[in-house]
Amino acid sequence: MQEIIDKIIQQNSALFGIDSNIEKINVGFTNTIYNINDTFIVKICTNQNNEEKFKKEIDFYNTNKENKLIPKLYYSSIDKKEIPYFYEILEKVKGVSLYNVWHTFSEEQREEIIKQLCTAMKQIHSNISNGYDWTKKIKDQFILLYEEAKELSLFSEEEQRILDSAYSKFDKYLESDNFVLIHNDLHFDNIFFNDGEIKLIDFERSMYAPRDFELDILYRMIRKPWKFAREETEQYTDIKHYSNIMSYLQKYYPELVNIPNLYQRLAIYDMVYFLKQLVEHPEYEDLKNDVITGARIVTLKDKMTINDGIKAKI
Numbered sequence: 001m002q003e004i005i006d007k008i009i010q011q012n013s014a015l016f017g018i019d020s021n022i023e024k025i026n027v028g029f030t031n032t033i034y035n036i037n038d039t040f041i042v043k044i045c046t047n048q049n050n051e052e053k054f055k056k057e058i059d060f061y062n063t064n065k066e067n068k069l070i071p072k073l074y075y076s077s078i079d080k081k082e083i084p085y086f087y088e089i090l091e092k093v094k095g096v097s098l099y100n101v102w103h104t105f106s107e108e109q110r111e112e113i114i115k116q117l118c119t120a121m122k123q124i125h126s127n128i129s130n131g132y133d134w135t136k137k138i139k140d141q142f143i144l145l146y147e148e149a150k151e152l153s154l155f156s157e158e159e160q161r162i163l164d165s166a167y168s169k170f171d172k173y174l175e176s177d178n179f180v181l182i183h184n185d186l187h188f189d190n191i192f193f194n195d196g197e198i199k200l201i202d203f204e205r206s207m208y209a210p211r212d213f214e215l216d217i218l219y220r221m222i223r224k225p226w227k228f229a230r231e232e233t234e235q236y237t238d239i240k241h242y243s244n245i246m247s248y249l250q251k252y253y254p255e256l257v258n259i260p261n262l263y264q265r266l267a268i269y270d271m272v273y274f275l276k277q278l279v280e281h282p283e284y285e286d287l288k289n290d291v292i293t294g295a296r297i298v299t300l301k302d303k304m305t306i307n308d309g310i311k312a313k314i
Contacts, residue, residue, distance in 0.1 A: 095194025
């Protein structure tokens with residue numbers, strides 16, 4: 001890859017200058033990443049299987065050029081004419097992930113960070129798309145995984161009755177007519193903090209979806225913050241430090257949480273998420289409990305409040 005990065009540096013000398021300092025960063029498995037002059041990141045898609053996601057990230061940057069809370073995209077190429085890979089040149093984000101510092105913040109600082117996050121999400125969500133059959137998409141994902149789980153005999157007859165009851169309500173709760181661009185991987189490892197300000201990173205999973213689906217990862221992180229932390233920051237994830245995040249979201253981005261049947265919808269997303277993990281790791285009993293807990297919330301008749309949702313240990 002040395003020849004490739006040297007050629008990229010040469011082609012973009014007006015941006016990098018001469019005698020650039022090149023440092024390879026050993027993160028990730030689908031892309032090769034270099035730090036140039038401690039100012040730029042060159043991200044090269046060296047795994048062809050990741051090209052669709054890589055292009056999605058480039059499209060995301062181009063769609064959100066005015067958003068100051070994401071890195072700047074200086075250049076991208078997907079033609080493979082001179083460089084035989086997709087690649088992009090990005091602003092190097094300074095600071096550390098929120099997981100590194102969240103436990104050190106006061107509640108006033110945490111509220112300010114979530115306020116900034118809401119501003120970033122609002123700008124991203126201002127990109128609107130035509131709708132599609134969201135209910136079918138989620139139902140198809142669930143059924144495929146559920147059939148695999150049945151083949152593995154992961155659920156008892158009583159547990160299957162609970163899951164079947166919840167599934168019968170998918171049509172009622174998943175109806176959607178408002179589709180926006182979402183980050184789709186919002187957890188604190190993808191939010192960098194520097195000198196009081198945040199920037200979001202990693203947009204390869206971005207997609208158009210109902211607005212509330214942005215909460216899928218974020219709400220799960222609030223309840224299980226350790227789940228998305230790196231090994232070196234997992235020790236800092238105390239759940240009590242995350243207990244007010246939904247309230248801050250309600251305050252600064254009410255359109256995100258004031259959605260009919262929000263917690264039933266989030267519970268359905270949990271069912272799919274944890275069922276996928278359970279099929280892959282049937283030895284973990286907790287994952288089965290997470291799926292069943294989600295199903296029980298879906299079948300609740302009374303509307304859940306924000307506090308109810310936070311208390312639900314899914």
